[in-house]
Amino acid sequence: MKKTLLSLCLSLGLLAGAQAAQTDASAAPKISAQTLHNLSWTPLVPPVTQEVTLGGTKIDQGEIQGAVAAFSLPADRGSLEIVLTSLVTGKTVYAPNVLVLDEQMRPAAFYPASYFPYEKPGLVSSDRLEGTLKLTPALGQKQIYLLVYTTQRDLQSTTQMVNPAKAYAAGVGNAVPDIPDPVARHTPVGTLSLKVSAEQKAGNVMIGQLFPSSEPAAAPAMIGDTAKPAPEAKPAEPMLAESDDYFNGAIKKAVQAGEIDKALKLLSEAERLGSKTARKTFIDSVKR
Template sequence: MKMKKTLIALCMTAGLLASVPGITFADVNIVPQNTSAAPSIPRDALQQLSWTPVNTSKTQTVSLATAGQRVNVPGIAGPVAAFSVPANVGELSLTLSSDVNKKSGVFAPNVLILDENMTPSAFFPSEYFTYQEPGVLSADRLEGVMRLTPALGQQKLYVLVFTTDKDLQNTTTLLDPAKAYAKGVGNAVPSIPDPIARHVIDGVVNLKVKTSTSSSVLVGPLFGSSGAGPVVVGNTAAPVAATTTPAPAPAPAAKSEPMLNDTESYFNQAIKQAVAKGDVDKALRLLDEAERLGSKTARSTFISSVKGKG
C-alpha cells in the first residue's frame, strides 16, 4: 500500500506578507515526521550499536542474518541494520530496498531517522516501502525513497532499519516470473496466480545515499547546537545538538557579531536557489536561520528573489 502524501499550504507572517505582495504559495509534500508510532528506544541502547557509515553515491548492503544487530525493546522483532550518513553535504536522498528471497520471504523494513544527537526526527513505517517488480538489472524488492534536509551544523544522521511483530503477520504479493517475462517481451500476460512472500525477521537490505534538490523533511534542530560535548554512538562520534527548537519570529533578533562575508554569501545564494525552485518553505527557514546568525541582507535577498520570480 502506498503512503498517502499530505499537502499543506505554506504560511508566512503578516509583516512579511505586507512587504512582499503577490506571492503565490506552492504546496509542499510532507513525509512522515510523526515519530510517535515508532518504538521507543533508550539512548543507551542506541549508543551500543555499531553504525555503518554510508557515503554519498555509494550503496551499502547488510545481510541481517549474518551482520544484523539486536535492540531488545518492545516493538522491534529480530535483528536491525544501523547506518550513519553524512549531514554536511546538503539535502539527501536515501533509497532503501529489501531484497525478496522467493524461498524464505522478504524483510519488511521500517526506518527511524535520528539527528546527530540521537533524537528521533522522522519515521517511515513498512507501508512506505512498496513492492517493486523485477527489471532487467534489478530483482523483486520492497523499496522507498526518503528525502531529508539535515539542519545546519550537523555532521551525521543515523538510520535505523528494523521490522515489527505486526509486519511478520503480513505478506507481500510478488509478480510471477512468467508474467514478468511476458511483460518484458510484450507478450500476453498469462492468467496464473502470483506467488506470496511471507515477511521474515532477516533478509538483505541496501541503502544508497546521494545528494538531492527536492523538498524534504527537516532533520535536527533548525537553529544549531547549544551544547559543547560530543555524543558517542557505537563506533562513531558526533557533536551534541540542541534538542529544542525556538519558536520562529517574523524578524528574529540578530546576533551582535556581524556575520562573516562567506557565510552571508552562502545563505543569500541558498535563499535565491530555493525561491527559484519554488521552495518558499526552505527559503523561509534559511532566512530565519541567517538572521539569527547575524545576517543583515538575507531578508532583502528573500524579498527581491520572490519579487523577481513573481
C-alpha cells in the same frame, strides 16, 4: 520547546513537498537511549551503494523484533537521497521500517513498512520492497543516523508478488497468463541494499533543529575515531550593506517559493561572508 522545534523542522520538509507516507517520529516504536548508543553504527559516505545481510545485530524491545541495521550519514554535505531496497530471497522478505535520528540521537522522522511497497522484477532487478528517503540535515550538525528494523506486526504479514512469467509476458508485450502469484513471507532477517547520494533538490524532510533550543542537549554520539579539532577560524569581517540586502532578499524569495534547501544554502554562505542579519531573515521568513 524541543518538541515544538522538531515539529516545525518536519513541517518545513513537508511544505517543501515531502511524500505523504512519511509520518511523525512520535508514531515510531520507542527505543531506549541506551539501546541506541550501544548499537554499532556503520558510516555511509555518499555517493555509495552498500548491500547488507541482516542477522548479526538484533533488537527485541516492545514492538521491534528481529535483526536491525544501523547507519550514520554525513550531515554537512547538503541534502541526501537514500534508496532503500529489501531484496526478496526465495519466498521470504524483510519488511523494513526506518527511524531517522538527528545528531543528538533524537527521533526526527519515521518511515513505516508501508512506505516501502513491493516492486515487481525488471530486466536488471528482482522482486523487492523499495522506497526513497529525501532528507535535509539542519545546519550545524556533523552526522545523522538511520535505524532499519522490522516489527511484530510486520512479521505477521506477507507480500503478494508477481509471478515471473507474468512479469516477462507483460515486459515483452505478450498476453499475460492466468497463473497464481507467489506470496513472500516476512522474516526477521534479510538482505538490504542502500544507495546514498548527496543532491540539491527541494522536497526533503528536515532532520534536526533549525533554531537554537533553550534545553540542554546530550553530547552527540560520534562514530569512529575523533579527529583533532581544527584551529578556530578567524571571524569574517562584517558584510557590506549591499551584499547583506542581496542575500536577505534571495533568502526571502527562496522561502516564499518553498525552496527551503536553497534558502539554507544562502543562509550558510551569507554567514560565512559575515552577515549578521541573514539568520533572522530566514527565521522570520519561515514563521511567516
